[in-house]
Amino acid sequence: MTISWLFLILLAVGTMAFLMARGRALASVDGDARNLHSLPIYYGLNGLLTALTPALALLAVWLIVQPIAIDASVKGSFPIGALPEGGTLDLVMSDVRRVADGLDAADAPDALSVEEAATLLGSGGVALGTTLTTEVLTAAQQYRDSRSTMNLFMVVAVLVLALIGGAWAVMRTNGDFRARNVVERGVLVLLIAAASIAVLTTLGIVLSMIFEATNFFRQYQWTDFFFSTTWKPSFSGRGGGSELGILPLLWGTLYISFIALVVAVPIGLFAAIYLSEYAGPKFRSLAKPMIEILAGIPTIVYGLFALVTVGPLLRDAIASPLGLGNSASSVMTAGLVMGVMLIPFVSSLSDDIINAVPQAMRDGSLGLGATKSETIRQVIVPAALPGIVGAVLLAASRAIGETMIVVLGAGAAARLDLNPFEAMTTVTVKIVSQLTGDTDFASPETLVAFALGLTLFVITLGLNVLALYIVRKYREQYE
Template sequence: MNIAVLVLIVLAISAAGYVLGRHRALSGAQGDRRNLHSLIGYYGQTVFLFASVPALFLLAVWLFLQPMLIEARVGAMIQPSDIPEGGSATLVMSDVRRLAEGLDAAIASGAVTEEALAGLQAGDAELGSLLSDAGVALGAELRPNVLEAAKAYRSDSHGARLALTAAVIAVSLVGALLSLLRVSPEYRARNVFERFVLAALIASSLVAVLTTAGIIASLLFESIHFFQLYPAKDFFLSLTWNPQFRGGSDLGIWPLLWGTLYVSFVALIFAVPVGLLIAIYLSEYASKRLRTFAKPAIEILAGIPTIVYGLFALITVGPLLRDYFAQPLGLGTSSASVMTAGLVMGIMLIPFVSSLSDDIINAVPQSLRDGSFAIGATQSETVRQVILPAALPGIVGAILLAASRAIGETMIVVMGAGAAAKLDLNPFQAMTTITVKIVSQLTGDTEFASPETLVAFALGMMLFLFTLVLNVLALVVVRKYREQYE
């Protein structure tokens, strides 16, 4: 059964439970709602939750585990001799999935029956015709074990889908029935409903924690796999980035780390002063009418897609810097450069710095301003000597958070800075960053089990640790030096 249809069935059962729960509660109170412990809506809502939430949770868990369990079972049917030279088990499993989908399409179209399908062999012309009609293109020659694995994959998937349908509907019906049986005028439906909602809120909060743990685990496991294939010493100490995908690769992280820090530094050099001056003006000098218009207008910059910034860097900023600065000064002839990406990224970061700093400056108590004015200080002296020192920890935290955003940027760097991994001080030379290389190493016709592909996970882990350190540093600075006012 289609998953969307199954969800609709669960919701229909839950809706019916809602109506029956209200009716049963009202019947037990002889039609007088004053005899009920809780408002009548809570009785229906309780039945609705018990009928829907456990069933939908089972559906989510089943859909998560089913592919892994089926692929583990089917993968055991693939022998080493079934893996083509230069290939991998991952590619063979991709062929198994495509082949299973092709067999499903052939059955659905009536081109072949289940009985005829069971008797097809790898070399049969009929099978080749069926796969061709279904548009299935395999990555290697079809082998007998691969065909049998595809049949098993298809059979297991259908069986699991039927079992899923039966289990989810059964859980929904049982939940609705058990909840209905508990409904009575004395039933504390509101308490049960609120505890259920509290548990749902806690579970939702854990999603973020578990997601973070899953990301870290996936990066860590694949990074360990990479370092089993490529020496960690060469990765951390080499000054060359030269992936070959045919052996002899040099995968040193330093050219990428240098490019990442260089581009981010240029972006922050531009964004921090401009953003901070905007925040000071809006919070201390601008009229209320101007602030009402200017603050949202500046924050629009944060909502512009990064691909648009990339096009702006490629079409406008890059040629401008090349024609008026790089070429006249003899520093380069390319429009793709660190300066191009840094300036455009700095424009993108302005609202991050200005908005956060503005909120922090506005949080400084008015009594400090009044006290400064009372002793004869001018407004500029008050800003320099009272407000900025009081808001400094928060401003530093805002800058570090903006730096984390800059380090993780990809699209602007791709279109504005190029893809050259090198160590150079010239800001008008093309360079690249860690995020760009992560994308390039994982796209295209690459072998997933090779060091040149797995290095993307090691780069991702390094980038994650780097940004984590910046975020932790920002929190430490804010918590250690912030001023708390009554």
């Protein structure tokens, strides 16, 4: 049974518990809702929540624990001597999972020879990292059987728990039951749980990066990582002559982000000033949504625009005639396109901040004889400046974390160079490239992605904290 069907059945059980609990409450007072402690809907909601909440919690925990348990079971029974030369158990388990998924998708029988399985998987488009062996096929069949059995247990356990919860809610329902209090406490718990998800997710991301980055620094000197000017990973073996200096990647990241901000900040700020101070209501209602459309365009579309249009245009019109380079992929290409992408971030935030400046400050300046432009330049912009700086820093964080525009517009060369028409790359691009493909997850060439991610996280976190500090200082000063 698929998860979607299980959800539909749980919804049906919850609906039944809702109706039965509500009906039992009304029946206990001979249909006169005025004699109930709570409104009838609260008794129904109590039945619904009691039936669904424990069942969905069990389902969530089961879906998290089940793959870990199956992986541990299959790994424990896999013969170490059957590992391919130069391979690891983690890489083999990737193939085991692919084979199991492929057999499930084809609804293949349990008894299959290696040749039959290879033919079936090949026709299904399943690509393996190594040649399919008897041991891998046996492990895949064990994985498949264990997953099927545990899925059956999961469905039974979740449905039984939902039925027990619904029955218990119906049985304790009567006219004196304080259903409203119970439901409100239950909803409060659900809201707290929902609010905690963001905090726990952030904590999990940070801890995972710290843990894996620590494993990386056990195998690679942190001084070489932070101060080396060469990025040259090698996948010939564990740490096989790799040079993993972050400085070229940081330079490319900051260089492209700087050009993007040079484009986005003036255009976005001037657009915000015009929309908030000069534009009429009709033009503003049309222009602001048109500018904000830029924020809804997928970054892959910006990347294709950089690759097909902006890159060749800059190469043919500027770089080649001036002898600065012959590549369509360059820092300038990615920076210009990323700057266009950031315009709505700067414009919308700055517009809101400028509109928040008290009208009394405008009226006072105009009353003293200042012109409109003088009022904007000497009163409004200085009053809104801390908020504008915060908007710019948030846009900088967005630029630093961008990937697709850099991949298609700036290339993948890690170098320290001042020429903006040369191809360079960023930290985010190398994180993707280091984790792409079947690589040894324990090697420094793969673990370096977590060190890069942690470094980038610290930089963007610092920018966000600085932006929040500036905005709070602004509020304290002008409120």
